[in-house]
Amino acid sequence: MKRILACFKVTDDFDSLMPAEWENLGTGAPDTSYVKRLLGCFDEAALENALLFGDALRALGEEVELTALTLDPGYSDHIVKNLPAIGFARVVCLESGADLRFAPEETARLLSEFIKENGPYDAVFAGQQAPPYNSGLVPYFLAARLGLHCLANVRVLAPEGGGVTVLQEADGGGTLRRRAELPLLFVVGNAERSYLRVPTLREKLATKGFAPERRAAEAGAPALAPCALERESVERSCEMIEGGTAEEQARALYDAYLKEALS
Amino acid sequence: MKTVLVTFAARPEEARALLAAARALADEPPLWWELTDDSCAEGYLAPLAGRAQAQGAEALLFPAGKAGLSAAAQLAARLGLPILTELTALTKDRAARAAYNANLTAWFALPARFVATVTVSAFAPAGGELPAAEAVGPQAEPWNELVERLPPAEDPLALAGAERVVACGKGAALKKNLPVYAELAQLLGAELGGTRPTAIDGDLPHSRLIGISGTLLHPKLCLALGASGAQAFAAGVQKSKLLIGVNNDPTAPLFRLCHAGVVADAAEFARALCDLLREQGNG
Known part of the structure; x- marks a missing residue:
């Protein structure tokens, strides 16, 4: 039996906030009560690549158990309810209620406590970063706490001979092909398969009535919290180029701006 | 403040940006450790941790990026030091980075000792002489094997330097x-x-x-x-x-x-x- 765990974060759609929400926050959080809750894009890829890894292991005749783990997901029923339908046998929500926006160390500590208590796992997946902090630190702190080797910037992975072969993105766009032995923590970056699969109606019906496990978690203070959050938006008085057709607009833009810029 | 620039070999533009960040942070000239290869950060943890402790390093600056983050984050975890990532501004006592998908800038008071990754494109390359680079090689990491390294299909700096x-x-x-x-x-x-x-x-x-x-x-x-x-x-x-x-x-x-x-x-x-x-x- 191979045991796989994927960590994920449900976050707010910060790009949908009204501009006024960003003003005069001090170190507080903006009002996000009216925007969508969504998966961090790298965490979505981490969940999907955990599933793909499970699929590949099953194709080799292995039994696989998949767990999805999150911390303080807030309103997330629309995301969490689909996870069992697409293959996660266990979905666990740790709930601290604490302000962990800028606390990668504490986030990793809380996740690691669950993983240690319920492990060992052969493969742990985490997305490379998630808002609002996007520090990119949680996977590395988690690997350190779990004593796992860590493969970062994972694009593709596949089981091979009891271990795994991984394609990793290198600085500057190159690719590294690496073999390694499990157990490992995979930091999923710009993955080739980055969208989470959608359950079929049959899969949804088969897991109807599912409720995630909810566990209390006690968080401490962040190691380094910001002393200020400032809005530094660039606002320009955009000159709109007129014209009845694309050709007229192109000509007007060329005459007013591009001719000089290209000379 | 005893500052160390940690870069990867053959990336002088990163060293110059880190030097600019180091000059904003401290008056003393920094040390410069150059890692010989960027393929596996874990191999450098023991050599870097040993040097950092022996030299009494107070600020270890890495270039933000895939290899830089991987090395810096794991080193901070090993040394038990606080870490700030993707810094876009530095003063002697504060550092800034983007937060909330770049809708806000978060400012942090700098601790006495820390590790940081610095956004290279946010700092104009420093002029003058770079400090002498000390080459740091990795330890063997038998748990993994680099099978091949495929180069980028195009110039990786084409976009960054485009007019x-x-x-x-x-x-x-x-x-x-x-x-x-x-x-x-x-x-x-x-x-x-x-x-x-x-x-x-x-x-x-x-x-x-x-x-x-x-x-x-x-x-x-x-x-x-x-x-x-x-x-x-x-x-x-x-x-x-x-x-x-x-x-x-x-x-x-x-x-x-x-x-x-x-x-x-x-x-x-x-x-x-x-x-x-x-x-x-x-x-």
Whole structure:
């Protein structure tokens, strides 16, 4: 039996906030009560690549158990309810209620406590970063706490001979092909398969009535919290180029701006 | 403050940006440790931790990026030091980075000892002499084997150093219209880049991604086509000397950043502009 765990974060759609929400926050959080809750894009890829890894292991005749783990997901029923339908046998929500926006160390500590208590796992997946902090630190702190080797910037992975072969993105766009032995923590970056699969109606019906496990978690203070959050938006008085057709607009833009810029 | 620059071999532009950051942080000249290879950060943890402790390093600065983050984060965990990542500004006692998808800047008071990764494009390269580099080699990591290293298909710094850029968003429908935008870029003498959704959808390689998780641009001309202007992308184009936006939605947030804007279908406008530039003898 191979045991796989994927960590994920449900976050707010910060790009949908009204501009006024960003003003005069001090170190507080903006009002996000009216925007969508969504998966961090790298965490979505981490969940999907955990599933793909499970699929590949099953194709080799292995039994696989998949767990999805999150911390303080807030309103997330629309995301969490689909996870069992697409293959996660266990979905666990740790709930601290604490302000962990800028606390990668504490986030990793809380996740690691669950993983240690319920492990060992052969493969742990985490997305490379998630808002609002996007520090990119949680996977590395988690690997350190779990004593796992860590493969970062994972694009593709596949089981091979009891271990795994991984394609990793290198600085500057190159690719590294690496073999390694499990157990490992995979930091999923710009993955080739980055969208989470959608359950079929049959899969949804088969897991109807599912409720995630909810566990209390006690968080401490962040190691380094910001002393200020400032809005530094660039606002320009955009000159709109007129014209009845694309050709007229192109000509007007060329005459007013591009001719000089290209000379 | 005893500062150390930690870079990867053959990346002098990163060393110069880190030197600029180090000068903002402390008056003393920094040390410079150059890692011989960027393929596996874990191999450097013991050598770096040993040096940092022996030298009494108070600030260890790495370039932000895939290899830099991996090495810095694991070193901070090993040394038990606080870490700040993707710094865009530094003073003697404070550091800043983007937060909330670049909608805000978060300022942190610097602790007495710390590790940090520095956004190279946010610091103008320092002039003058670099300190002497001490080469640091990795320890063997038998748990993994690097099978091969495939080079990038194109110049990785092409976008970062471009004077002109055509930046496409989802509204540009790249999958259908890529030849039009490629021709437009060629006629303008520009590099082609895109927003995160265009990279996730595989329309452009990730090395062409513009924004907080890609390249922060400083071009003379940026023509943004079919991008809504989400802040994560805006952070990558807002320092353009001339930023022109094209979007069929007149309320797109992109226009608030632009010097000039055109309300039009991106592909239709690009075709018209190609025709005009050809007529004018560009390209």
